[in-house]
Amino acid sequence: MVGTPTYAVPTWLVRMHPEVLAVTPRGPGAYGARQIMDIVNPAYLHYAERVIRRLVSHVCGHPAVIGYQVDNETKYYDCVSADMQASFVKDLRARFHDDLDALNEAFGLDYWSNRINAWEDFPD
Numbered sequence: 853m854v855g856t857p858t859y860a861v862p863t864w865l866v867r868m869h870p871e872v873l874a875v876t877p878r879g880p881g882a883y884g885a886r887q888i889m890d891i892v893n894p895a896y897l898h899y900a901e902r903v904i905r906r907l908v909s910h911v912c913g914h915p916a917v918i919g920y921q922v923d924n925e926t927k928y929y930d931c932v933s934a935d936m937q938a939s940f941v942k943d944l945r946a947r948f949h950d951d952l953d954a955l956n957e958a959f960g961l962d963y964w965s966n967r968i969n970a971w972e973d974f975p976d
């Protein structure tokens with residue numbers, strides 16, 4: 853089993869793209885721990901895919917390799933970044949087929965006068 857090095861972000865990536873660090877309710881992340889990345893950040897995804905593809909291309913023909921593991925503890929890390937919010941809204945739009953009435957009904961938003969009238973009404 854080959855594990856990829858995407859579980860923690862390297863210092864050079866944080867220097868080039870500080871936005872890869874997760875923003876949590878406690879504030880922006882700081883470098884130094886593992887699992888501190890925003891897993892939907894475009895820069896993180898770009899470099900993670902790059903390293904995964906390179907690693908896999910190097911070991912894919914080895915007879916001892918039976919699989920690949922990107923991460924065994926993937927989660928959102930309490931991330932509240934703009935990228936995470938945009939991904940959330942994109943997922944809602946796909947799930948409800950751009951139908952705000954269906955979204956409002958599914959979540960009972962009319963009941964407490966929390967109706968969403970436009971997709972842009974979601975906070976950034």
